[in-house]
Amino acid sequence: MMINAAIVAYGLSGRVFHAPFLHTHPKFNLTKVVERNKEESVKRYPYVDIVRSIDELLTDEMLDLVVITSPNTTHYEFAKQALEAGKHVVIEKPFTVTSQEAKELGRLADKKGKILSVYQNRRWDGDFLTVKHIVKNKMLGDLVDFESHFDRFQPLQADQWREKNLPGSGVLYDLGAHLIDQTIDLFGLPHSLTAEIKSQREKAEVDDFFDIRLHYRTHTATLKSSMIVKTLGPRFVLHGTKGSYKKYGIDPQEELLDSGEFPDSPAYKKAIESDQWGQIETEWNGMAIKGKIQNVYGNYTSYYDDIYQAIKENKKPIVTADQAYKTIWLIEQMQKSSEEKRTIFLEGID
Known part of the structure; x- marks a missing residue:
């Protein structure tokens, strides 16, 4: 089982903390990257498709996992869109900007039966x-x-x-x-x-x-x-x-x-x-x-090892949405x- 993954935004987080692992991990296919204006990701990963918005991204029926690395103020809305489109979601920390947003996303993921995790590498x-x-x-x-x-x-x-x-x-x-x-x-x-x-x-x-x-x-x-x-x-x-x-x-x-x-x-x-x-x-x-x-x-690859197992076996990941909610609440x-x-x-x- 291979998991088709996309990254939303290719700034520091997407470039450093996510793309290298999705590229090298044998169980993931990095298929798309959302870049609104630039085309930086293809310089290192020439096989990826660049799309200009999350709306365009979510039309891909073959996409399994959306990794959100955009500015913190967009985390809630982008994650909500991805979950409602039936995608599993990884969000760069912080989870959201309010605990209410975090709670709502956790409930939505449970309702949709999708994995929702925060990248606490x-x-x-x-x-x-x-x-x-x-x-x-x-x-x-x-x-x-x-x-x-x-x-x-x-x-x-x-x-x-x-x-x-x-x-x-x-x-x-x-x-x-x-x-x-x-x-x-x-x-x-x-x-x-x-x-x-x-x-x-x-x-x-x-x-x-x-x-x-x-x-x-x-x-x-x-x-x-x-x-x-x-x-x-x-x-x-x-x-x-x-x-x-x-x-x-x-x-x-x-x-x-x-x-x-x-x-x-x-x-x-x-x-x-x-x-x-x-x-x-x-x-x-x-x-x-x-x-x-x-x-x-320690190796950050272990985070994506766990995300793969969580998606494959439909089980909770090590870093859960509930844990991430508690961090924002604190x-x-x-x-x-x-x-x-x-x-x-x-x-x-x-």
Whole structure:
């Protein structure tokens, strides 16, 4: 069974995070790309057909999967059109710009019997998979503190839609969606949260900094991001009753894909395996452990492996619409916390 797939928009997301995987995966045919004015995709994938609108795209009865990588403000409408046309849908994060839109899309997908998933590729970052292994196996004892950072140094605001004053723009919807999804995957929903969200850069139109505290019964999860961090700190820091773990550096897959590497190339695999290892110091299974710990191997191809199985077997994907809805709902609670300068106790999610 081969799945015919199309990408809606060929910007950074479509070019870097989706086309390379649909091109190399043996179970997918990348057949069409929606580009309103340009013809960039055929320079690398000369076999694809370019169409100029999603309306034109959805007339293709042979199309199985629509991958939406257009600006965030279009996610809801384009996904709704694709689902109503009987297509499976993958949406680049963030899912939607409101939790109400997210809920409606989830219900529509269920009604139509179609797969709806959000591209949370960073669940397959090697360092996150390593953190997940450490937490699951209680290698640090009982966890008491968790920190996740995703910082960059971009002191000047870029001239792109992500940094315009539009719904769903800003670093919280962008990088924050990844950190929130990873944390929910690890620990579930917190009982309360405290958030500071603001703009640090002069003349910034959107938020470019957040400091989020997710409060759990046994520990606090701190999520931070800023666009003005010249000297990067650790990506992850975990402390438990038996030990600690610290990891520097961002998973290399985005950089590799942006440079033109395909995910099935030897260079891609080698770079993943050579990603900077974290440092651990702990007592585990009666042994004192101190030193580097090898990353669990992660590859974003695994996301599309799962989407294939979900479509083939008509089962829920690993990244579900309900999980993605919770991420957007949490973002709304974080905005409320920051605006009102208080801790929000979470209740009423359905």
